[in-house]
Amino acid sequence: MTQQMNKKEQTILQKAVMQWKTNPLFSTACVLVLMVVLQTLALGFEFESFGAWFSHWSRNWINILRNNAGVGIVALGMTFVIISGGIDLAVGSTLVAVGAVLMVCVNQYPDGLLTSMGITGVPAFAIGIIAAMLMGCALGSVSGFLVAKQKLPAFIATLGMMKICRSVTQQVMQTAGVKVPTQFLAIANTKIGGQVILPIIYWLIIAVVLHIVSKKTTFGRHVFAIGSNERTARLSGINVEKVTALVYVLSGFLVSIAAIIQVARIGSMDYANAGSGYEMDAIAAVVVGGTSMSGGKGSILGTVFGMLIIAVMNNLLNLMGVPPFLREAFKGFIVIAAVLLQKKEKNS
Amino acid sequence: MNLSMKGIVKSFGANDVLKSVDFSLQEGEICALLGENGAGKSTLMNILGGVLPADRGTIELDGKPVTFASPAQSLGAGIAFIHQELNLINDLPVYENMFIGREIKKKSGFLDHKAMYEKTKALFEKMDIDVDPGAMVSSLDASFKQIVEISRALMMNASIIIMDEPTTSLTDPEIERVFDMLRTLKQQKVGVVFISHKLREVMEICDRYTVLRDGVMVADGYVKDTNTAEIARHMVGHEVTSIRRERTKEPGAEVLRLEKLTQEPYFRNVSLSVRAGEVLGVTGLLGDGRSELFRAVFGAQGRYQGSILFEGKPVTMRTTKQALDLGIGYLPRNRKENGIIKDMNILENGSIVTLPRLLRHGLIDGRRQHEEFDRQRRELRIKMEREKDSITSLSGGNQQKVVLAKWLSANPKLLILDNPTQGVDVGAKEEIYDIIHRLSEQGVAIVVLCSEAQEIIRLCDRALVMYHGTVRAEVSGETMNEHEMMRLATGG
Structure with missing residues (x-):
């Protein structure tokens, strides 16, 4: 009887090991669960009631998720870019450029672009949001054009765009006085169930949509095909240039949503520092989530997990009192560990 | 240097690729090595070039038996193998390519560019080659790259050069240029093994030919005593009666x-x-x-x-x-x-x-x-x-x-x-x-x-x-x- 039990347990264990080795999503999920358990332990249980503990725990979680919603959305776009075999370093700077366009549009000072034309309130917000999205797509399409049509290495093309976007934005905006109307902040700050969770909801919806796009649309599957074997993709009648360019447009578009959320969250933008390091944080999330830097393999769900792993780890380090300077080191460690793990899988 | 390979046998698993093949090459001779794909040409030359070991058989250079455990040993004995994909670094000048891996250094440990340049120039003059030693390899056309590669073999004192389908990617005038180079090599007493499918070129440039079929040498002789039809017949062997397609309908539009x-x-x-x-x-x-x-x-x-x-x-x-x-x-x-x-x-x-x-x-x-x-x-x-x-x-x-x-x-x-x-x-x-x-x-x-x-x-x-x-x-x-x-x- 016990022997039989052992046998059964063994096969489950073996199955788990197999899954761990072959399915990056499974191993990422395992690590995430482990992190959450550690984090829960670190949070402690010294509360008078379960209710008090739960409210503390959930508030901590809402904080984590909300703080990472912006980068999280950017990382979703980055996932497509990396699966296609490219990289997008311009996301952080694009965020600033898009944010500037948005703020100019919704500016409530009387000499503001739209205000001076008599457009205020919701119509101005709508124009601002659409302009921001167009700007994101336009900047993405420049990168896309350079990579897909001009055959520049993605690293170089987007590095150039990264420098250009931030620098031009800072120059143009240095004298512009802008103020975001408080009504605009409702886009991200409206409370639901007493909590500010709108950014989390946006993130979630976009993740679900992009998950479906990656699995169930020709565009999504073509991105995988191109990343895995561009030559075969081309010889299968896929318009490789168009799909590759669209990947960068999608990334730019998602950056614009992150920018809108960020502006609506805090009502301002620091053009020198906002979004800086987003590209690396997004790449880290994508890589930790099991997407291969050489393209062709990966998933949206994995990136969400990857983002959460890094976020929870940060939170954990915070709870444990690790000095802030050291936290980045842990981030670096987990990225390297994740890729080493994936490499092992490939070899075995 | 005279080369003589006798009774070379090589199999990969159950697949006998060479079944006791003899091959010889005299000083200053261009010998064509012919055969269909899979006849064993590459295997034979890989054995000579030290890439593969032979299962049995002997290789003699000027009557002395030799064995090659690596391409370096083969090269050391004066045998250079020029592969179809050329082994040049496009972004370095010709003279540096000539000395890749064996660079001439000054006492200080830095490269002696002048010495390498002069040596290359001297060799090019001797061989009557019209290439600037300082030119970038990437700026040369395919035939000159081929020529640089041959010159490098000479720089390493090669006296036998194996060329694997050297004319495949060349245009007609480029082919002529490479052939001129081969004629100069002949005068310098260098032997050349010319692996090719193009019988017209073989008739033009080669002195002798050897035909392999299914791992056996089926013919050899002097080019002047034969014609392309005869060589082609040796390459194919007797005709296998093949099943032919039978169409039931007439083709449409x-x-x-x-x-x-x-x-x-x-x-x-x-x-x-x-x-x-x-x-x-x-x-x-x-x-x-x-x-x-x-x-x-x-x-x-x-x-x-x-x-x-x-x-x-x-x-x-x-x-x-x-x-x-x-x-x-x-x-x-x-x-x-x-x-x-x-x-x-x-x-x-x-x-x-x-x-x-x-x-x-x-x-x-x-x-x-x-x-x-x-x-x-x-x-x-x-x-x-x-x-x-x-x-x-x-x-x-x-x-x-x-x-x-x-x-x-x-x-x-x-x-x-x-x-x-x-x-x-x-x-x-x-x-x-x-x-x-x-x-x-x-x-x-x-x-x-x-x-x-x-x-x-x-x-x-x-x-x-x-x-x-x-x-x-x-x-x-x-x-x-x-x-x-x-x-x-x-x-x-």
Whole structure:
């Protein structure tokens, strides 16, 4: 009887090991669960009631998720870019450029672009949001054009765009006085169930949509095909240039949503520092989530997990009192560990 | 230096590649090493070059027995192997390339550029070579690169040079230039082994020839005592009676017509026509340009001159998407690089071409995708376990069928098959032949690109033989036999 039990347990264990080795999503999920358990332990249980503990725990979680919603959305776009075999370093700077366009549009000072034309309130917000999205797509399409049509290495093309976007934005905006109307902040700050969770909801919806796009649309599957074997993709009648360019447009578009959320969250933008390091944080999330830097393999769900792993780890380090300077080191460690793990899988 | 190889035996597993082969080369002699693909030429030369060890047999240089455990040892004994893919670094000047790995250094440890430059210059003057030692290798044309590579061998005191199909990627004037170099080598008492398929070139430049067939030396002698027809006969051996295709229906309307299609340096002035229900073979040897020609038809080869007519209408092929929309299917050569997507499963590999036709409300309809693929799976008898398995879990033959399936589900009017049975076992080969036959009966116009004469005879109604980018002749019926095709393909 016990022997039989052992046998059964063994096969489950073996199955788990197999899954761990072959399915990056499974191993990422395992690590995430482990992190959450550690984090829960670190949070402690010294509360008078379960209710008090739960409210503390959930508030901590809402904080984590909300703080990472912006980068999280950017990382979703980055996932497509990396699966296609490219990289997008311009996301952080694009965020600033898009944010500037948005703020100019919704500016409530009387000499503001739209205000001076008599457009205020919701119509101005709508124009601002659409302009921001167009700007994101336009900047993405420049990168896309350079990579897909001009055959520049993605690293170089987007590095150039990264420098250009931030620098031009800072120059143009240095004298512009802008103020975001408080009504605009409702886009991200409206409370639901007493909590500010709108950014989390946006993130979630976009993740679900992009998950479906990656699995169930020709565009999504073509991105995988191109990343895995561009030559075969081309010889299968896929318009490789168009799909590759669209990947960068999608990334730019998602950056614009992150920018809108960020502006609506805090009502301002620091053009020198906002979004800086987003590209690396997004790449880290994508890589930790099991997407291969050489393209062709990966998933949206994995990136969400990857983002959460890094976020929870940060939170954990915070709870444990690790000095802030050291936290980045842990981030670096987990990225390297994740890729080493994936490499092992490939070899075995 | 005189070379003599005796009784060389080499097998890979159960496959006997060389069965006691003798080969010799005198000082200052150019000897052609001939044979069909798989005859054992490369293996023999790899043994001489120290790349592979021989199972049995002896190698003697000037009567002294030698053994080579590595290419370096072989090179040390004065034997240089110049491979088809040249071993030069494009972004370094010629003189640095001449000394790669054996750089001349000053006492200080820095490179002595001046010494290397002067030595190179001295050698070029001696060999009457018109190349600036300071020029970048990337700025040289293919023939001068070849010449630099030969000079490097001389710089290392090579007295025997093995050249593997050196003229494949050269134009006629470039070939002449390399031949001039070979003539100078002769005067300098250097021996050359000239591996080639091009009998006309062999007649022009070589003194002697050796023909291998199935790992045995079947003929050797002086070039002046023979002719191309005789050599071609030795290469092919006695003719195997091949099964010929029997067509039940007359071909229909013309599907594809090419008029004077040209893309330098790959193909020139190619005109041809294929009708519905017809199987056209296009054959030739390595570097004949047939693959590039039909990649151009499929819109994957860039700009070309001349015109392509599809179903009577002139079309300008720019993209593969365009070809797909017209109804052209294309099974590329080198399945691993061009045919399969290794990170995708069997089902996805089999439906990647037709995804846009499987949409419902903008999303891929998984059920229809499955049904469509399953229909092809049954029709092509693909042996597999689950559709979600990795494509790489299948055997070569079944992988090829999946690649075929992805095109068949698009219902092409013209199907281009480049080397359709590459890396496919015998059983699956027969099945693929049957499939091709069946498709042509259904009225699909089919072009088969292949260098194996047996396969062309088996599959095709008629065949074009290409040589160096041009169509030399059309063969059909009685003239479509192995000897005739070999004669045409070798330029004889």
